[in-house]
Amino acid sequence: MTLDAVIVGAGPNGLSAAVTLARAGLRVQVLEAHAQVGGGLQSRALTLPGFTHDYGSAIHPLTVASPAFRQWPLHAFGLSWVHPDAPVAHPLPGGRSVTLERDLHATADGLGRDGRTWVRLLAPLLADWEGLLHDILRPLPRVPAHPVTLARFGLLGLPSASLLSGALFRTPEAQALWAGLAAHTTLPLSTPGTGAMTLVLALLAHAVGWPFPRGGAQAIADALRAYLEYLGGSVITGLTVRGPADLPPARVTLVDSSPRVLLGVLGDRAPARYRAVLERFRYGPGLQKFDYALSGPVPWTDPRVARAATVHIAGTAAEVALSERVSAARVPERPYVLAAQHTLFDPTRAPPGQHTFWVYSHVPNGSAEDAQAQMEGQIERFAPGFAARVLARTRTTAPQLQTFSPVFHGGDVNGGAGTLRGLFARPVLSATPYRTPVRGVYLCSSSTPPGGGIHGMCGHHAALAALKDEFGIHEVP
Template identity: 75%
Template sequence: MAAACLWPALGAPRRPGGPPLPEGAALLERDLHATAERLGPDGRGWVRLFAPLVREHEALLEDILRPLPRVPRHPLLLARFGLRGLPSAAWIAQTQFRTPQARALWAGLAAHTTLPLSTPGTAAMTLVLGLLAHAVGWPFPAGGAQALADALAAYLRHLGGEVLTGVTVRGPADLPPARVTLVDSSPRVLLDVLGERAPARYRAALEGFRYGPGIQKFDYALSGPVPWADPQVARAATVHVGGPAADIAAAEAVVALRIPARPYVLTAQHTLFDPSRAPAGQHTFWAYTHIPNGSAGDAQAVVEAQLERFAPGFGGRVLACTRTTAAQLQAFSPVFQGGDVNGGRGDLWGLLARPVLSPTPYRTPVKGVYLCSSATPPGGGIHGMAGHHAALAALKDEFGLQEVP
């Protein structure tokens, strides 16, 4: 995967994220101390919060990128993380920071959870996103995200595997006989695959699985780069557009119910760092915003009003735009039920019981069938860890392999 990654190949954007503010952008530098320098009186607090996590990130990630109901490998470290991560992101913002820049930077990270920022436990994912930005950066594949799927498929074929596309699995009859089946889909699809074989209690747990808000996405072709009012924003590949922390919090507080008038918009401007993705001089740019799960409402006007607010003249650069609705996302991948790209709610219970409370939630009651999608720990994201842990469980149960190199 690293070979396909822009990070070492083409040089990285120096700032993984930066929410534009009316006063100017708050920028998340790869370097922790460089970030702190720009945060004025909150610089020391930013370092105090992140430095211990960044320093021990490898050990910490070992414990948090797997099911939580397990004996931790690094209990003290996990406990320290837990103390900071159990509160809400809003509480951390209020108690740790006082500048609008630091609060907005923090809120922009926190809004990835698609939960109200006052939800207990939202500080945990905020910390993880921040520590990853400082420890390893937020890389993206050269040439586009398809490069990642191509690389994985090529490796599977190299090992003798076969990839079938264009086939929708709706039940057990759609699957070939196999000793082990790993289902990379939503709990709803797993229910269909298990059919009558699912015991009533397990069936009820999957039926009650809670999805989070969805997203609506806009892919733009632009005649030039986004004309950010603050030119510093052109140095960030990922840009959280939402304004001050209070605006971001207000938007995320209502997205489960309606499309906010001033939404939080998550954007990426990859062609600034990877010109291979667009014709010379032109740019790609995508933006998505959170919407109620399954909503068919059109968010384009409010999203573009936000973009114009922070990048006056944005509309004049748009050559074409494709809108992807929640229903289209779900059709693209049934994992994204109602447009939920996190594979289920990420509140405390959603993190603990994913989809059921178990140290090995990948295992289903049906022998040989495993769930390995983002509806299992550690949840959404391009990390591959759910598949990794599900494969380890299958290797142990079905092939007697305890330790896999």
């Protein structure tokens, strides 16, 4: 029996596309090269027996807030969320720290004279946060459903994160907190448009928190797969698709991978001009990641840092800005280290009394330079005695990330550079960038709008485009 749709890749966007198509009543099959679904959502015993580590993403505010995921009953398929006491902590020199709290005014209380500025900045956006996310997590150009909120967001988000911070904040606490959020973009903080993602991350902390799935990020992928199968879809693992001959007959094909893998799927059907554009697709910095098994919790100088599952280990705003100039440089002496300490809030991930610790730093795209000394030196700076608690560690380099998944080209886990052009022309400048020149073939990975993050909206929008183009379906129940 001919399928209606085949999905290449069972990452969050591939699974999201499959669920969207299955909800419309289509016969859907997902093909995945790995033995388990999830892509960057996989959880594994990377260090010692009994320790569960997230291979890729670790903290998931965009997943909880995603307009697609919020309407699906994923909780009925085993997904439950752990909310730490605070979304984010940022240790500072001198044994101090600043905390991004779930409550807007509680955050403001820790920012001194910048507290009122923080409230004025975020309160209007927070009042219509769901409408704002609906508008920004979809391709452009589109008529916004919430134009006033989107216009306010655009005016604030188009400048660089550093420019916006300089105009708004005066205290080292607010400046450091803002810079730590901005560094999630993986771009220099002086890059135009980085203010937008910084605003989104701060907004989500107050709207939905920065939670993570109980038991590991794999729970998100497993819930999506279970829901898909409940809807009648199927998943085949351990099957690598390299070209058209590897695909079963189907009316549409959606590819949840890199533009280069898409070219392989298209084969000689890809027009030369389209092929040339995809071959020039620009990627952002890579990552180097360490997973630790610890004999005890991280010994922070300021114990308040243990209130958050997410920690920005970077120091002052100036130090963050310096560390993020990595696109053509070596790993800095004091890198920005993004950390997650899950087991303070989810003890199921480690043996009793022991802990996991998940950290990464940005490195030049494709770099395999060993950053252990710099990263652990930065951790020890704010948590003296950390090294003595390390039972085991596993290092994952940028090239290893690409080997694991081609969508992580050079270790770029966002599917492409997050510049303004990189977001709007992703991978090509088009009102429907998911559509390829070959009828019935679509790209649905994070290399399409709205880009990186575990929100499933790239797959969801690609599936909606396929439903409209090939099946005449304009609405999905």
